[in-house]
Amino acid sequence: MASNAHLSPDVRMQVTGTESVLLDLRSERYFGLNAVGTRVWQLLTANPSLQAAHQAVLQEYEVGADQLAQDMLTLVAQLAEAGLLTLDA
Template identity: 35%
Template sequence: MSEPAIPSSSSESVPVLDPTALDGTVLRACPDVQGTTMDGETVLLDLRTGRYYTLNRLGSVIWEHCTGTQTIREVHAVLCDRFDVAPERALDDLLALANELIKEGLLEQERR
């Protein structure tokens, strides 16, 4: 992502993903976030703050599947199918990016 993370004092109260609840958690873009994908990269604009973020190819695939319909486990399966990566690494990358996007206010999580 191109923008620095929010200072830790601001993000301490933001819930992070529970790795034990992957089958019961879905992610969706916050309503004030616009995203556009070109050439495998996604640019996000937070309309509340005016800040832009850039996601690489892996981040773009993750973002594409954060529609509120697929569980984190299902998004993980997509990553494992689409990329030549160890499942553990794919899960670590997925959780790291999702947690960062949640802290930045770009994604919301919902437990089902």
């Protein structure tokens, strides 16, 4: 698993309530994030450490550590595939 996620400088985020919309300025595509995805993005904005984001979300939401790890891996893989972030090898 990658240890850090580096957000693309070409992505803009607009929070709408508990959810958010990401705009990739390069592709002009929009992406929606739910409340937890929005929180993960915010955490990665402040610190690229996936482990730190995992720990913070564990403290903020009622979710098991293993389930959260799987969900976060799925999310960051989708965001990386869309070009919204890059992962350390």
